Amino acid sequence: MKIAFYGSSLLSAYWNGAATYYRGMLRALAEKGYDITFYEPDVYERQQNRDIEPPDWCRVVVYQGNVEALMQVTAEARQADIVIKASGVGFEDDLLLELVLQHAAPDALRIFWDVDAPATLAELRSDPNHPLRQALQSIDLVLTYGGGEPVIAAYREMGAQDCVPIYNGLDPHTHHPVAADPRFAGDLGFLGNRLPDREARVEEFFLIPAVRMPSQRFLLGGSGWADKAMPTNITYLGHVGTAEHNAFNVSPKAVLNISRASMAETGFSPATRVFEAAGAGACIITDYWEGIELFLSPDDEILVARDGQDVSAILGELTPERARQIGAAAMERVLREHTYAHRAEEVDRVFRSAARRQVEAAE
Template sequence: MTKLRLVVLGLSLSSSWGNGHATTFRALLRAFAARGHDILFLERDVPWYAVHRDLKDPDFCRLEFYSSLEDLRRYKDAIVGADAVIVGSYVPEGVAVGHWVQKTAKGVVAFYDIDTPVTLAKLERGDFEYLTPGLIPGYDIYFSFTGGPTLGHLMERYGSPSARALYCSVDPEAYPALDCEKRWDLSYLGTYSPDRQPTLERMLIEPARRAPHLRFVVAGPQYPTDIDWPENVERVDHVPPTEHPLFYAQSRYTLNVTRADMIRAGYSPSVRLFEAAACATPIISDIWDGIETLLDPGREIVLAQAPEDVLAVLDQWPEPRREALGAAAQQRILAEHTAAHRAAAMERDLLEGMRRRHEEHRPALEMRA
């Protein structure tokens, strides 16, 4: 097997506070390292993550921090010597970082978009926070959080040489199913987002108002102080990844809420979907195209639109049916959607990218000869 030297420039590996990137990168890169590869992760040192770091010394890769674009140049030799370099979405000054990496790297250069529908919506309105249309053709591979028709759109509209789905995943060892007493009938774990809030209102807050005998929890940072939480909704500001399995185990059901741009695009599963399923916690989810390709509605996941749908499950489903739903979802996720599955796919795509680069450069070398 070819040992690859990989450099990743991502939003964060060290802190899971306020972002889902860290847990996604941790699971993926741990599994990639287990395949025998060498990884350097470069993270912009920013104060809001610095005070919330919950992984300072990973055992699966080398983690380094840089303070500015100029400081990033310290790692030029690593970029030049890498077999592959991956730049992630929402990297600070990501456009400048992308230009520099594309100009500097000698190996495969890829973009890993953990926010694809949001990214494309930003591009459509001329918001080039971390990516521009002109950068996309310069990335040999566009790894996309979103699958389905979006992949064709990236290649046909934006000129990506190769757009490949790289969904989030889960590390089963980090997300085991635990047997413990239930504290909540329905939980939600996620950072506040204005476009997710209406769904959270409809699928959790309103059911809580109608069912004061049930217990709910919303965990995650950045929720505005003016939200009117019912008395039976507990608020937790942050749950570190190490405590996610216990959080899910204490939930009879957990809620999956998807951002508006991702619902429109479809095929955009949240990392929480995989993590909760790995913990065998039954999931109630909003509805979007492609969810049925991941989990079978009615057997492995419950799809809901209205408060009545949620309350029908919470109040009427017998315990054996609830447990069967969670067990079926767990079996499906462990069979198809672990970090090991994603790492194998990423390795295959990077090796294919290396082969394509070699084939493209060989005619030029032969002409010079």
């Protein structure tokens, strides 16, 4: 089956947290025989900051950030069996949705794939006339990057025919153990861009523990933190390219996952970072969010902190041997249950089930 997928970017992870999710998921679907074309706009300097070249498992079409180009690429939707519009594409999202639905073939499966359900649902709740909310009844299926029952119920209440969470996973092709890198040696590493919905939590879970533990070395990677006041035992690395994520994950004693506030409040939303780090065999300390135990076992495969004081206590007691044991257990678990190959099996079942319902409804 042919898929036309309209998303933010497959080629660049620059200010684009969905890139890892798209790559892992679409590669796994391609391995199951899907013929995929990914359409991404040339915006936000992403094409100037590519971290992969166009892959052999997916055709990528980069279009200019103007309406004329948008009209051209959405017209190609009519050639697909499955048409997917993702959230947060970054250029004329409402018009993109309208055009994709307009051009999709009558028998095509129409899907909205939400990679930030808390943000999208907040928009829909605040505006009953939001174009996506108005379009939900003409969309065959909503897939979400996470969220569990609260997100499913919210989408159904707003008119979605069906909503299925498809969680993040591990792509072992790209995230795996490597040799430690002295540049990233330390006690605790955190990798994440500076975002309004995360900054206060970074202060609580990362900066305050660093102040409390001046003898330990902390590593901060990600864009936007250069002018942030921080203690001298934090080494700020700036943007860390995806090619270096494995080394960043394996080199410190532990790495920290800090969810955005909306994701933590929603729960059931494991970040791509969790699976990336676990796939490399890293010892992960994560902030608490409901549903962690569905993915990794607290205390055995992941360490859970409810605040900065917990982070300090965990880090103070964590030995290198214990960290290695936790990292190895996490890697074994995600390889067994949480790869994108596992997720693609689920997506394939969901696609086929939705297509059957569509045929039955037309008879």
